[in-house]
Amino acid sequence: MTRDQETSHLHMRRAKRNIAVGWILAAFVVVVFAVTVVKLADGQAMQAFDHSLRPSLLESAQ
């Protein structure tokens, strides 16, 4: 294998790796989006204490 062929081979190997990384990043975006949708769908559980009393914070009101 000549030096040019070898460089070309390495170039192809790098390109394949970069494409795979691209797919993984795209999949990660989908996972984060899906998790966000699920968590937002259960909005009540995400209410935090904001220093003002509201009925939903009282156990007896639930």
Added chain:
Amino acid sequence: MTDKSLQSAALQNRTIAGFDDIMVLLKPRVMSLAVFTSAVAMVIAPGPLHPVIALASILYIAIGAGAAGALNMWWDCDIDYQMRRTRSRPVPGKRLDRQDAFQIGMWLSGFSVVMLALTANLLAGLLLALTIFYYVVVYTIFLKRRTSQNIVIGGAAGALPPVIGWAVSAGSMPLEAWLLFLIIFLWTPPHFWALALYSADDYRRAGVPVLNITHGDRATRRQILLYSLSLAPVSAVIAVSSVGGPVFAVAAIVMNGEFLRRVWLLWRREQEVAKTDRFLVERKFFRFSLFYLFVLFLALAADKVLLMATGIHFLTSGSI
């Protein structure tokens, strides 16, 4: 990597890491064990767990396990180079730079811990961080080259994934989760020492103090027997616990019976006899031990499905 560095790699007759090399760096076999045991724990633990959260959590546990594997290969590249079994790994095989392995391991560790804490809960994230730390620092860096008990103490890292899975689902780690931990913890020494019996030359060459090198083959076979005997009662306790059921009870009896039969054969063998058939019994036991763990965990999941379908806890005759 720039085009200049590509030319430099070509000049030095090196290759560059492909995606497959990075996957090997993450130890997919170890990763699959962590994924499977943690997934089963998520299924059997109480508490509603949305499938999307479960799948994302399994993904981050897998990445965390892979990160620990990468850091293990970074630290152990000198040992891996001397052992026939590991010589072709990306770092000793010079397809991946040692520092790249370190960076991949560190970045993926941080990423997986943070993402698991955000996706599931803080307890699960902390347990994953503890698992990675224990495997890399306690086992790989401190124990592996110093003591013949390395695999016994270090085995705790491999046993933690079900506890993480339980924490993801229930946000806690009760006794049942630690029973799952115990089963893997006690299973690891017999599983690994069976491999060590037929890979002794490799470990001797690399200078790793495996039990059969420091204490001899007879002592190792005796320890395999003792750990296997202590493994069976744990299955019995799980069978009558809240996560046990008829499927697990039957699986535990059958699998432990076969496990102990094979251990008995292995214990009775002399090393010289084992050499004549190239450690056939030991090799078969090593493979069977993987199957043993797989079946027991699968049985736990099957019992949970049965419980959900019928609403009856068969061994305690109570309804949920």
